[in-house]
Amino acid sequence: MLTERLSTDMSQSVKKITGLVAATFTPLSEDGEINLSVIAPYIDYLVDKQGVKCVFVNGTTGEGCSLTVDERKQLAAAWCHHGKGKLEQVIVHVGCLSLKDSQELAHHAASIGANGISVISPSYFKPMNADALRLFIKEVSASAPGLPMYYYHLPGLTGVTLEAADVLDGIEKVIPSFQGVKYSGMDLRDLGQCVSYSQPRNWSVLYGVDEQLLAALVLGVDGAVGSTYNYLGRMVKQIISAFDNGNHSQARTLQFKFMEIITFARSLGFDVSVNKQVMSEVSGLPLGPPRLPLLPCLVSKAQAIAQKIRDFSQGH
Numbered sequence: 001m002l003t004e005r006l007s008t009d010m011s012q013s014v015k016k017i018t019g020l021v022a023a024t025f026t027p028l029s030e031d032g033e034i035n036l037s038v039i040a041p042y043i044d045y046l047v048d049k050q051g052v053k054c055v056f057v058n059g060t061t062g063e064g065c066s067l068t069v070d071e072r073k074q075l076a077a078a079w080c081h082h083g084k085g086k087l088e089q090v091i092v093h094v095g096c097l098s099l100k101d102s103q104e105l106a107h108h109a110a111s112i113g114a115n116g117i118s119v120i121s122p123s124y125f126k127p128m129n130a131d132a133l134r135l136f137i138k139e140v141s142a143s144a145p146g147l148p149m150y151y152y153h154l155p156g157l158t159g160v161t162l163e164a165a166d167v168l169d170g171i172e173k174v175i176p177s178f179q180g181v182k183y184s185g186m187d188l189r190d191l192g193q194c195v196s197y198s199q200p201r202n203w204s205v206l207y208g209v210d211e212q213l214l215a216a217l218v219l220g221v222d223g224a225v226g227s228t229y230n231y232l233g234r235m236v237k238q239i240i241s242a243f244d245n246g247n248h249s250q251a252r253t254l255q256f257k258f259m260e261i262i263t264f265a266r267s268l269g270f271d272v273s274v275n276k277q278v279m280s281e282v283s284g285l286p287l288g289p290p291r292l293p294l295l296p297c298l299v300s301k302a303q304a305i306a307q308k309i310r311d312f313s314q315g316h
């Protein structure tokens with residue numbers, strides 16, 4: 001009964017996610033095991049050094065799909081536990097190829113006090129149409145009916161080309177806990193349609209392509225989830241403030257500088273592995289190597305990118 005009431009009222013009672021959400025990296029030890037001892041200092045770094053108080057755990061950046069269900073539970077629990085009183089939102093990504101695994105992770109996320117869950121489309125057997133994907137998300141949500149559910153749209157990696165706006169259409173009728181979308185696609189028309197559908201429903205639309213955030217802000221997204229907010233959170237907050245204050249030329253100047261960093265990083269082969277090493281270099285946190293099939297990155301590469309980031313942060 002309580003769950004039912006919660007679910008029905010959810011979209012009005014859940015606070016929108018605004019501002020920046022860091023998509024966290026997963027610390028591994030040199031022998032490839034998850035290294036939970038880094039989570040507490042990692043949270044302090046995000047809050048104190050970057051002013052970022054929301055995290056998205058076990059997503060793309062966190063190599064979620066390369067981890068076991070048990071590892072994902074341990075990581076989610078550590079983020080929730082150490083984040084208590086420090087973080088505002090811990091969103092746990094629970095997407096897996098197996099519905100059962102996703103349900104287990106959703107149920108677990110509710111039991112550890114996560115603030116929300118998110119799910120990516122299965123990508124081996126792909127949903128045939130938006131109905132099939134909505135059904136999958138619904139079945140995951142049913143394992144954590146009291147937790148806000150955010151659809152994670154990432155066509156570039158899943159290969160699922162359904163438009164997010166089609167997935168959202170009518171989804172509130174099947175999933176009472178549905179609360180928005182993390183949009184990591186490039187299609188601004190589809191993104192705009194998601195914003196326009198979400199606004200009257202009080203859902204959150206979070207953008208996920210950091211280097212073109214400004215375009216998404218113009219379209220009215222509520223916030224952003226990204227890997228680079230781990231180490232460029234402070235800078236990107238300035239882009240958002242400039243935009244909010246109507247100082248568009250300042251917002252553009254900063255976004256262009258940000259693009260320059262990403263362009264440089266891409267010229268060196270920027271992937272999650274390089275990104276993770278960059279975060280280790282900038283923050284000093286020992287995040288360790290990535291897990292196969294990602295290959296460890298040359299430290300000199302990450303150092304070159306980290307230097308660019310430092311120059312940028314110091315306003316050069």
Ligand SMILES: CC(=O)N[C@H](C=O)[C@@H](O)[C@H](O)[C@H](O)CO
Nearest residue numbers: 060184208209210211226227228
């Ligand atoms: C595919 C992927 O990992 N996207 C990240 C999150 O959505 C982004 O934060 C990118 O890492 C970032 O925009 C740099 O290209």
Ligand SMILES: CC(=O)C(=O)O
Nearest residue numbers: 023059060061226227
């Ligand atoms: C970047 C992002 O949102 C993710 O790592 O899942």
